[in-house]
Amino acid sequence: MTVLDWKVSHTLSATMTLGKLSLSFSFSPLVTSIIMRMLFQHTPYWKTLEPIIASGAMDAAIKGEYRYPHRINIYPGTSCMFECVFCGRNYDVKIKDNVNVFRQVIEQDDGVDPYRINISGGLEPLTSPHINDICRDLHAKGYKSRMITNGFLLNDKTLDKNPYINSLDHIRVSLYGVDNRETVSTTRHQKGWGVVRDNLRKYNLRNDKTRLFLNYVLLPEHYNRLDSIVDYIDHIGGVENLSLREDFTFQYEIDERSKLRDSLLSFNDKMRDMEVEIDYGYSLQQLINGEETTLTRVTHQELRPRQSPQVKICVDPRGEIYSYLEAGFVDRPGALRHSHGNIIGSSIEQELMKKKSIPPMEGDTQYLDAFNHLILKYIHLNSR
Ligand SMILES: C[S@@+](CC[C@H](N)C(=O)[O-])C[C@H]1O[C@@H](n2cnc3c(N)ncnc32)[C@H](O)[C@@H]1O
Numbered sequence: 001m002t003v004l005d006w007k008v009s010h011t012l013s014a015t016m017t018l019g020k021l022s023l024s025f026s027f028s029p030l031v032t033s034i035i036m037r038m039l040f041q042h043t044p045y046w047k048t049l050e051p052i053i054a055s056g057a058m059d060a061a062i063k064g065e066y067r068y069p070h071r072i073n074i075y076p077g078t079s080c081m082f083e084c085v086f087c088g089r090n091y092d093v094k095i096k097d098n099v100n101v102f103r104q105v106i107e108q109d110d111g112v113d114p115y116r117i118n119i120s121g122g123l124e125p126l127t128s129p130h131i132n133d134i135c136r137d138l139h140a141k142g143y144k145s146r147m148i149t150n151g152f153l154l155n156d157k158t159l160d161k162n163p164y165i166n167s168l169d170h171i172r173v174s175l176y177g178v179d180n181r182e183t184v185s186t187t188r189h190q191k192g193w194g195v196v197r198d199n200l201r202k203y204n205l206r207n208d209k210t211r212l213f214l215n216y217v218l219l220p221e222h223y224n225r226l227d228s229i230v231d232y233i234d235h236i237g238g239v240e241n242l243s244l245r246e247d248f249t250f251q252y253e254i255d256e257r258s259k260l261r262d263s264l265l266s267f268n269d270k271m272r273d274m275e276v277e278i279d280y281g282y283s284l285q286q287l288i289n290g291e292e293t294t295l296t297r298v299t300h301q302e303l304r305p306r307q308s309p310q311v312k313i314c315v316d317p318r319g320e321i322y323s324y325l326e327a328g329f330v331d332r333p334g335a336l337r338h339s340h341g342n343i344i345g346s347s348i349e350q351e352l353m354k355k356k357s358i359p360p361m362e363g364d365t366q367y368l369d370a371f372n373h374l375i376l377k378y379i380h381l382n383s384r
């Protein structure tokens, strides 16, 4: 029998056991990098990794060299009405009288990549007094941007006051429950369920609208009620795309993987007749493919002081730049240490040229989302 035992550290080594004979070998960094590519190549992670590698941003991040970010998320929200159990935001924050720092981000970008800049949070983007100006500036420069929102303020009043919201490429609404009980237990908001569902139903009836996407985070006590999403989508009049995700903080990991797989397969069958594109993300797609895996994650020992601003950053309403995307929540305890600089009176380029070094500490993984975990793992595995 041939047994291959792979050990992955800064270089890759393998031990092959052939009967009584045991052979060990390690590979050069170049071969390690090729093998690493191959390991990810046939997984759902590759869809994310491939364009980043092709752009050169990954190589710059591995080498710790300056490179203008491949992607920029702007976080314009000044507060949030929900208190989602898995969200790392500071519940007490309410920013007052903030200037629109995002005009500068859009002006200073070369505009070559229409997918570079997107709107998310941070907090809830529709609470920003500048949301119309931000969407107008993005539209004027030809970006195909998306906004991620909890949908609570996505009503006719907001849309009539901020008509450029509908000039975005699409709006992705985060669905925090398939019924009132689940929404209250996830968001701690008593009216969230009814208000958001009504907003989405009315949104679909508007003449002036953009593409509507939905995102649902599966939690251990809720994953077996996935079928209710079919009724929800039906009730609101349809969505173009539905993404399903797991909690990337790993506090609400679903242990019963085979039951989760059965639930996903049955859901997939039920959705077959609906004209909705389904995006299962990383680990759920692997489950559907028959692999019992969980989300890729890095440990704090695998993090590097330069982080990965070459790949993606976010900018908060005060102008702070972060590459750890969950550090962009204003006044999140401990997050400011991860700022790569402030753009006010400066620029993303000028600040990132300083190549700030932030020594990793235990607990830093709380500031990472699923995207960060993947990119930082890839960088770690490919570092010499
Ligand atoms: C942080 S929210 C900010 C935008 C807006 N407030 C919202 O909730 O849509 C951005 C996206 O991250 C998702 N998210 C937040 N915490 C998460 C977690 N621990 N695991 C998976 N997704 C999460 C949310 O569901 C949402 O779709």
Ligand code: SF4
Binding pocket: 080, 081, 082, 083, 084, 087, 088, 089, 121, 122, 123, 124, 150
């Ligand atoms: S995930 Fe979004 S809606 Fe939920 S608390 Fe965080 S910022 Fe608010």
